[in-house]
Amino acid sequence: MELNYAEIEAWCKQFWADQQVYKVPNTSVKPKYYVLDMFPYPSGAGLHVGHPLGYIASDIFARYKRMQGHEVLHPMGFDSFGLPAEQYAIQRGIHPEKATNENIARYRAQLDNIGFSYDWDRQVMTSDPSFYKWTQWIFRKLFLHWYDNTKMIARPIEELESIFSAEGNKKIDAAQSSCPAFSSDEWHAYSPKEKSDILMNYRLAYRKEAYVNWCEALGTVLANDEVKDGLSERGGYPVERKPMTQWFLRITAYAQRLLDDLKDVEYSDSMKIMQSNWIGRSTGAQVFFDIDGHNEKLEIYTTRADTIFGATFMVLAPEHDLVSTITTKDQKPSIDQYLVYVKSRSEVDRMSEVKEVTGAFTGAYAINPFNDEKIPIWIGEYVLKDYGTGAIMAVPADDARDMAFAKKFSIPIVEIIDKSMYPGATIEDKLGKMINSDFLNGMEVLDAIEEICVRLEQKGIGTKKINFKMRDANCSRQRYWGEPFPIIYDQDGIAHAMEEKDLPLVLPYLDDVKPVSGKAPLAKLHDWVNLPNGYTRETDTMPGFAGSSWYFLRYMDPHNQEAFAGKEAIQYWQDVDLYVGGTEHAVGHLLYSRFWHKFLFDLGYTFSKEPYKRLLNQGMMQGISESIYLKKEKENGKNVFVSRSMISKGDEDRFITLYVPIQYVQDYGSMKSYLDTEGIKKYITYFPDYTDAIFRTDQGDFTASQFSGEAKLYTQGELAKISKSLYNVINPDDVVAEYGADCLRLFEMFLGPLEQAKPWDTRSIDGVGKFLRRFWASFFNENGLSLSNEQATDEELKILHKGIKKITTDIERYSFNTCVSQCMIMLNELKAMNCNKRAIFEPMVKVLAPFAPFMSEFIWKELGYKTSIHKAEFPLVDEKYLIETSITYPISINGKKRGTADLPANATNQDLEKMALEMEMVKKWLDGSAPKKVIVVQGRMINIVI
């Protein structure tokens, strides 16, 4: 029987659909296993061969677990809201909804071609009202809750109001924005608007004015991780800082728990480190300084309170509230000038410039509480408004940045730590003895930190404080294609949550979704914005991370109308056992979704502390790029391409490099990749601008039409990312059409370890193709099934069970490349002994089933089975076939292998030593003398030291 991939795949797709092989219930008596992929943005470009890498790995694992008797939840959906989808829609002039639906259809077809075992009945789309109803519902809950730091739990906002009503806010320890203290009486005296403003400081979803990354070209605010090098990640437009009123999520309330609970999850160390650095916990002290001639106190945060006697100046962030109050008349002009300068500085300037110190003096002075010395107060760009208190005490002797500042503005430097006894210590190390520091003199730094904190608390001017680098998440986008906020404003501008029964608030249709500078597109819809009762709607929409922060819960029970997922389903599925995706979401998506999950856990809607038990990151699939050199200057009005072989080092800047579609290039990826006649023809057909160009090669100058024979235009090959602009994108559909889906799956796994970056090169795919053909040929001849029903020999069974064992352990440790190798080894060994026995090959098909689901399913049918192989039981290892009677031991002399010996497997160490010493080879080495030492490792090796 001929192997025909297309027919097999078509048959299997139909069979799986008819039999509903991958359908899972919401609850079951079987043990559950949840295998999740990071769902994709359905971008217009479609999938390239890099995308399925993680999907294939997770699918193999899901299929394996399913065959082991688990109920496996393995869903897929689409992150269809957000900037990329909208940007794409704007570029193409198609409505985002239409574009999104088209893209999803394409993705779905591409995914189905690769044979994933998704339960498509559970597909979610973040842009579907039945989905975002619950995104809005969770946001509403966040708005209606605050975080109790004492109980470490989210609590309803009404409870906070009762506390305010009973005792004001002085006793309460809550996660909050800065808020002045008030008493119960004062609370009662406040107007509704004032009360609302105060509550905003406590809500987990709240509004505040903040400096944001404003991107004029996109007309919207971007998150820090959407900004790269001062440019927008999407489109590469400039980004500047601008104050705006925005919605925020108080993720900082959960900072400590997000940090602590990392110990309970299995992420890679680097992933955990990235997250904990992002959270950025530091222990320090909050200190209040008097300001000379003012009633206000200056509040600073420092991790080095011990250095207070070396604080020769203070620095405020330029945006600090006190700046306008304390600046003296004399200094006002220079401060104003500096503020103008700061405002003019875009992120681009700040990033691209070499660190240059800037600042200005306010004319005001703080008072050192311990020696009453006057400390000048400056403002400077290097102090950040949003970290700590936006103000520092600067200690030039013990901080590199303060030192640079002091030097630039000629501020005195007072040495306060003697590090002479620690020769290798740097300025950052907390080592040395205090000097010039009054009561701290002679103390070690770490002791001095303790001591100063005690003194500060005694004086009532400071306390120990823990700070986090992590900021609250900006949740507003001035965009169309996102979830509308379930928020309305009354005539006083007080924000109210919409009633639960009125959700979802459906995103209204808008013809022209282009942003209008400074205003969200939805603001154009007056009838939608202005409600009959005089209330108005929020016109911003939520960012991409909103839907993706909880989508994995919806998969558990995607059709539920009453809840984001039913209690029974959540109780059964609990959490994600294995989450597979790229590292690019290390700090964004992963932190947000952990935060949302913890919030829902606090409210009793979920039952596990963490959403993802185990995280696996697939490495980037790299491509090969090839480029050719075009002279910057034309010769006689003609473009001249020059062979890479004719360009000497250092000469490159006289040329522009242009990428060439790699399939035009001969030997692409090698050191001697080149364009031949055929390649040149294809190139000028694709880029007709160069029809008249000259191609300069070692064989002489040619026009495209003269180019022939031996002439080679050498190209420059490089390892690069896969990208449209590099003309090296390979569509998995094409690979599937040519080699079959199983071959693509096997090949992607065979390339190397999942977590490593690796280059794609279709040319080496035939290795696994050959394996599949050989595997197929083991079952069939031209007449059909050709297996024998003879009993298997022990030797054959040993090959089988050794393979099962290796593959089982390797799947468990996600080493899929070695699984494929082992399949090849098994087949090679069986072929070598001409085995074609059903007793061996039937279990082998099952082993291969997770990897090559199509071919194995088809063979299974041919073997006479009516139900899917993917519901069959994964073969178990029978150790009795693995028992060895003898082991080939390497015999080493002084650690160098000198020979081998077949020795009985059950021999004791003493026997082994004796047998080894009796060997001729060993006797020769010993030459009559006794060995110094003999090391015997059972089953491994024997080493004789002479």
Place this chain on the structure above:
RNA sequence: GCGGGUAUGGCGAAAUUGGCAGACGCGCCAGACUUAGGAUCUGGUCCUUCGGGAUGGGGGUUCGAGUCCCUCUACCCGCACCA
């Protein structure tokens, strides 16, 4: 600058805890079958002065190091004035 990672044939890589380095595959070479081969099959394929030498360089621990420690180099990723 800080933090993390990687480095093994011409190429992708293997070597679970320190124990036979290069499994498996690509490519290449030779042969067989063939009208033909981008099909299939078989064999070979690190270097070597045949002692041995090789896992980016140098040093160390050990009977024994790709694996552990120190150090240097190169590349990749993340963060970027975090007080």
